[in-house]
Amino acid sequence: MKRVEGVSWRELLRDPAHPLWSSRGGGDPSRRLDDHLEILMQVCNAVHFAHSRGIVHRDIKPDNVLVGRFADVYLADWGLAFRMRSAERPVFCGTPAYMAPEMVLGAPIDERTDVYLLGATLHEILTGEVRHRGSDARAVLAAAAASVPHAYCAEVPEALARIANKATSRYPADRHADAAELRQAVSGYLRHKSSMSLVTSAIDRLAALRAIGERDPDDAQVQRDIDRLVAEARFALAQALEEWGENAAAREAQRELDALLERRHARVARLERLARDEDPTRDARARLVGQVLLAVVGVGLSLDAFVRGVDYRPSVNELTLEGLAPVAAVAAGALAMRRRVLRTAFNRRATLCVAAIVAGIALGRALAARAGMTVPQMLVYDSMLAAVGAVVSAGSTFAALAWVGAAMAATAGACASWPAHAFFSFSVGTAASLLLVFVLTWPRRAPPASAERAS
Numbered sequence: 001m002k003r004v005e006g007v008s009w010r011e012l013l014r015d016p017a018h019p020l021w022s023s024r025g026g027g028d029p030s031r032r033l034d035d036h037l038e039i040l041m042q043v044c045n046a047v048h049f050a051h052s053r054g055i056v057h058r059d060i061k062p063d064n065v066l067v068g069r070f071a072d073v074y075l076a077d078w079g080l081a082f083r084m085r086s087a088e089r090p091v092f093c094g095t096p097a098y099m100a101p102e103m104v105l106g107a108p109i110d111e112r113t114d115v116y117l118l119g120a121t122l123h124e125i126l127t128g129e130v131r132h133r134g135s136d137a138r139a140v141l142a143a144a145a146a147s148v149p150h151a152y153c154a155e156v157p158e159a160l161a162r163i164a165n166k167a168t169s170r171y172p173a174d175r176h177a178d179a180a181e182l183r184q185a186v187s188g189y190l191r192h193k194s195s196m197s198l199v200t201s202a203i204d205r206l207a208a209l210r211a212i213g214e215r216d217p218d219d220a221q222v223q224r225d226i227d228r229l230v231a232e233a234r235f236a237l238a239q240a241l242e243e244w245g246e247n248a249a250a251r252e253a254q255r256e257l258d259a260l261l262e263r264r265h266a267r268v269a270r271l272e273r274l275a276r277d278e279d280p281t282r283d284a285r286a287r288l289v290g291q292v293l294l295a296v297v298g299v300g301l302s303l304d305a306f307v308r309g310v311d312y313r314p315s316v317n318e319l320t321l322e323g324l325a326p327v328a329a330v331a332a333g334a335l336a337m338r339r340r341v342l343r344t345a346f347n348r349r350a351t352l353c354v355a356a357i358v359a360g361i362a363l364g365r366a367l368a369a370r371a372g373m374t375v376p377q378m379l380v381y382d383s384m385l386a387a388v389g390a391v392v393s394a395g396s397t398f399a400a401l402a403w404v405g406a407a408m409a410a411t412a413g414a415c416a417s418w419p420a421h422a423f424f425s426f427s428v429g430t431a432a433s434l435l436l437v438f439v440l441t442w443p444r445r446a447p448p449a450s451a452e453r454a455s
Contacts, residue, residue, distance in 0.1 A: 004076075006068035009039060013062055013124070020069060034193075036125045037160075037186050039065070042073035044118060044183035050075075051111045051178060054084050058109070060117035061098050062124060084110055096137060097130035099144040101170050112172040115182055116147075119167025119175070122186075126156045126164060146170070159189045159196055192247065198240035199249045205233035206253060209260055226264070233257055277345040280398070296329075303431075310424045316369045319378060319423075323362035330355050350397045357389035376419035379426040383412030386433070400440040407433045 016032050064077040100116035120131035134140040147170040152161040163185045169175045176182040209229050240250040341347050361382050368378045390405035411429025415422040
């Protein structure tokens with residue numbers, strides 16, 4: 001054989017700063033992986049040529065590859081070479097750490113056996129370790145016979161991991177058809193590496209978007225983060241597809257980004273609908289009409305007490321019938337303005353609270369009359385029911401209604417303390433509470449809408 005001036009590929013794998021790299025034009029240590037892949041492709045060329053002459057090498061590994069100073073690569077040590085389709089049965093030989101399963105099991109060998117050895121060499125390029133390892137020779141051979149797909153770490157490009165695992169598949173039919181096909185796969189990775197790198201960048205942004213998840217979309221910083229990540233992911237995917245239009249990973253990432261944005265937009269729209277549904281300023285004027293109707297009835301009943309005098313004492317039956325007037329007012333108002341007042345959840349809840357209070361008072365008076373309670377007792381219970389109702393309503397509508405609850409609780413105390421003037425005390429307390437409701441729930445101008453966020 002001719003004399004080759006250079007070093008074995010093994011030395012270059014062990015020493016990324018080897019002086020030979022500079023003579024090969026590979027002075028940048030950051031592209032060592034690309035340099036090794038280019039050497040591997042040249043080895044694939046040599047193997048493919050040998051296969052075209054019916055010869056398989058059977059011992060491809062970095063130790064048997066010589067790299068010269070002028071980018072020349074030689075596949076050496078053909079001592080175990082074997083002529084395919086020969087009548088001679090191949091003997092057990094080779095390097096166990098790289099062996100294909102058929103070499104261990106004594107099965108027929110062909111071009112795909114060398115493809116396996118090339119894949120095992122690629123594995124060493126990617127991991128720095130041989131393909132088959134074990135505590136002793138028997139364990140190494142068992143690993144070669146099994147040839148379980150390797151789980152590569154995240155630092156290994158996914159495309160190269162797939163190529164390596166395919167080339168070292170247990171069954172020859174699952175490998176690349178020949179060395180030329182393996183070379184094309186590696187060459188394709190190098191051609192499209194920039195596009196795949198952009199996809200990886202976009203996938204990182206998608207992971208960050210998923211991490212944001214269900215965080216508050218109204219948070220300004222969250223929205224800025226989302227806008228930035230979306231813009232970066234879109235740009236990276238657009239560039240990736242511009243460089244390589246058939247980049248399936250880029251198209252898949254684009255679909256995932258579109259689906260993620262669609263889900264988030266749907267969630268934002270849902271939250272905005274809920275916010276509008278819970279906005280107390282919506283249809284507030286229509287709700288005010290109902291308040292006026294109820295106030296007219298309530299204050300009218302209270303004025304009756306002033307007209308009749310402080311010492312007026314209605315009968316139980318009169319008090320019971322009087323309790324039906326607010327119920328009728330609430331029912332009539334809700335029916336007349338149902339298309340305006342009842343179309344938001346907030347107004348429906350407010351109407352329900354008022355209806356529950358007035359209906360509770362009317363029903364309570366009817367039951368109290370049947371139980372034989374006195375008018376002062378009935379008015380004490382009416383006041384406490386209104387106080388509790390106002391406090392409960394404060395938790396689901398206007399928080400300031402708690403003051404109305406306090407006013408009605410004071411009214412209950414007055415009715416209990418001066419039973420002779422209970423009706424007058426109840427009328428004064430009710431009128432004051434209705435006026436307080438007007439003050440506390442008077443419609444206010446809604447704050448200006450914030451600028452629409454960019455999507």
